[in-house]
Amino acid sequence: MNKSVSKETGILKLCSHFGVESSEVMSFGDDFNDIEKFRVFGYSVAMLNAVQELKELADEITDTNVDDGVAKVLERFV
Incomplete structure:
Protein backbone atom coordinates (compact mmCIF):
# COMPACT_ATOMS: atom_id res chain seq x y z
CA MET A 1 0.00 0.00 0.00
CA ASN A 2 1.18 3.50 -0.77
CA LYS A 3 2.67 5.05 2.40
CA SER A 4 0.76 8.30 1.80
CA VAL A 5 -2.58 6.47 2.06
CA SER A 6 -4.26 6.05 5.43
CA LYS A 7 -7.67 6.15 7.03
CA GLU A 8 -7.31 9.84 7.80
CA THR A 9 -6.13 10.81 4.29
CA GLY A 10 -9.10 8.97 2.79
CA ILE A 11 -11.55 10.69 5.12
CA LEU A 12 -9.91 14.08 4.49
CA LYS A 13 -10.37 13.54 0.77
CA LEU A 14 -14.07 12.85 1.35
CA CYS A 15 -14.30 15.95 3.54
CA SER A 16 -12.81 18.04 0.78
CA HIS A 17 -15.15 16.57 -1.82
CA PHE A 18 -18.27 17.19 0.29
CA GLY A 19 -17.18 20.50 1.83
CA VAL A 20 -17.03 19.17 5.40
CA GLU A 21 -14.56 20.50 7.94
CA SER A 22 -12.43 17.90 9.72
CA SER A 23 -13.72 19.30 13.01
CA GLU A 24 -17.20 18.11 12.00
CA VAL A 25 -16.16 14.46 11.59
CA MET A 26 -16.89 11.77 14.16
CA SER A 27 -14.32 9.00 14.13
CA PHE A 28 -14.62 5.52 15.63
CA GLY A 42 -13.40 16.61 15.68
CA TYR A 43 -14.99 13.92 17.82
CA SER A 44 -13.45 10.56 18.57
CA VAL A 45 -15.11 7.47 19.97
CA ALA A 46 -13.15 4.45 21.15
CA MET A 47 -14.73 1.05 21.36
CA LEU A 48 -14.80 -0.59 24.80
CA ASN A 49 -12.41 -3.25 23.48
CA ALA A 50 -9.97 -0.63 22.12
CA VAL A 51 -6.31 -0.45 23.05
CA GLN A 52 -5.68 1.72 26.09
CA GLU A 53 -3.71 4.35 24.14
CA LEU A 54 -6.72 5.01 21.92
CA LYS A 55 -9.13 5.16 24.85
CA GLU A 56 -6.95 7.87 26.39
CA LEU A 57 -7.28 10.01 23.24
CA ALA A 58 -11.02 9.47 22.84
CA ASP A 59 -13.71 12.01 23.60
CA GLU A 60 -15.97 9.10 24.47
CA ILE A 61 -15.82 5.35 24.98
CA THR A 62 -18.72 3.24 23.77
CA ASP A 63 -19.63 -0.43 23.90
CA THR A 64 -17.80 -3.09 21.86
CA ASN A 65 -18.27 -3.67 18.14
CA VAL A 66 -20.15 -6.87 18.88
CA ASP A 67 -22.53 -5.03 21.22
CA ASP A 68 -23.44 -2.29 18.70
CA GLY A 69 -21.19 0.39 20.18
CA VAL A 70 -21.15 2.48 16.99
CA ALA A 71 -24.94 2.34 16.65
CA LYS A 72 -25.42 3.38 20.27
CA VAL A 73 -23.42 6.57 19.71
CA LEU A 74 -24.92 7.37 16.31
CA GLU A 75 -28.46 7.01 17.64
CA ARG A 76 -27.76 9.85 20.09
CA PHE A 77 -26.46 12.17 17.37
CA VAL A 78 -28.66 11.35 14.38
Whole structure:
Protein backbone atom coordinates (compact mmCIF):
# COMPACT_ATOMS: atom_id res chain seq x y z
CA MET A 1 0.00 0.00 0.00
CA ASN A 2 1.18 3.50 -0.77
CA LYS A 3 2.67 5.05 2.40
CA SER A 4 0.76 8.30 1.80
CA VAL A 5 -2.58 6.47 2.06
CA SER A 6 -4.26 6.05 5.43
CA LYS A 7 -7.67 6.15 7.03
CA GLU A 8 -7.31 9.84 7.80
CA THR A 9 -6.13 10.81 4.29
CA GLY A 10 -9.10 8.97 2.79
CA ILE A 11 -11.55 10.69 5.12
CA LEU A 12 -9.91 14.08 4.49
CA LYS A 13 -10.37 13.54 0.77
CA LEU A 14 -14.07 12.85 1.35
CA CYS A 15 -14.30 15.95 3.54
CA SER A 16 -12.81 18.04 0.78
CA HIS A 17 -15.15 16.57 -1.82
CA PHE A 18 -18.27 17.19 0.29
CA GLY A 19 -17.18 20.50 1.83
CA VAL A 20 -17.03 19.17 5.40
CA GLU A 21 -14.56 20.50 7.94
CA SER A 22 -12.43 17.90 9.72
CA SER A 23 -13.72 19.30 13.01
CA GLU A 24 -17.20 18.11 12.00
CA VAL A 25 -16.16 14.46 11.59
CA MET A 26 -16.89 11.77 14.16
CA SER A 27 -14.32 9.00 14.13
CA PHE A 28 -14.62 5.52 15.63
CA GLY A 29 -11.74 3.19 16.36
CA ASP A 30 -10.31 0.34 18.37
CA ASP A 31 -6.64 -0.09 17.52
CA PHE A 32 -3.31 1.67 17.00
CA ASN A 33 -4.06 2.40 13.32
CA ASP A 34 -6.86 4.73 14.48
CA ILE A 35 -4.69 7.00 16.64
CA GLU A 36 -3.98 9.55 13.90
CA LYS A 37 -7.70 9.76 13.04
CA PHE A 38 -8.41 10.64 16.64
CA ARG A 39 -5.88 13.48 16.46
CA VAL A 40 -7.22 14.86 13.16
CA PHE A 41 -11.00 14.73 13.45
CA GLY A 42 -13.40 16.61 15.68
CA TYR A 43 -14.99 13.92 17.82
CA SER A 44 -13.45 10.56 18.57
CA VAL A 45 -15.11 7.47 19.97
CA ALA A 46 -13.15 4.45 21.15
CA MET A 47 -14.73 1.05 21.36
CA LEU A 48 -14.80 -0.59 24.80
CA ASN A 49 -12.41 -3.25 23.48
CA ALA A 50 -9.97 -0.63 22.12
CA VAL A 51 -6.31 -0.45 23.05
CA GLN A 52 -5.68 1.72 26.09
CA GLU A 53 -3.71 4.35 24.14
CA LEU A 54 -6.72 5.01 21.92
CA LYS A 55 -9.13 5.16 24.85
CA GLU A 56 -6.95 7.87 26.39
CA LEU A 57 -7.28 10.01 23.24
CA ALA A 58 -11.02 9.47 22.84
CA ASP A 59 -13.71 12.01 23.60
CA GLU A 60 -15.97 9.10 24.47
CA ILE A 61 -15.82 5.35 24.98
CA THR A 62 -18.72 3.24 23.77
CA ASP A 63 -19.63 -0.43 23.90
CA THR A 64 -17.80 -3.09 21.86
CA ASN A 65 -18.27 -3.67 18.14
CA VAL A 66 -20.15 -6.87 18.88
CA ASP A 67 -22.53 -5.03 21.22
CA ASP A 68 -23.44 -2.29 18.70
CA GLY A 69 -21.19 0.39 20.18
CA VAL A 70 -21.15 2.48 16.99
CA ALA A 71 -24.94 2.34 16.65
CA LYS A 72 -25.42 3.38 20.27
CA VAL A 73 -23.42 6.57 19.71
CA LEU A 74 -24.92 7.37 16.31
CA GLU A 75 -28.46 7.01 17.64
CA ARG A 76 -27.76 9.85 20.09
CA PHE A 77 -26.46 12.17 17.37
CA VAL A 78 -28.66 11.35 14.38
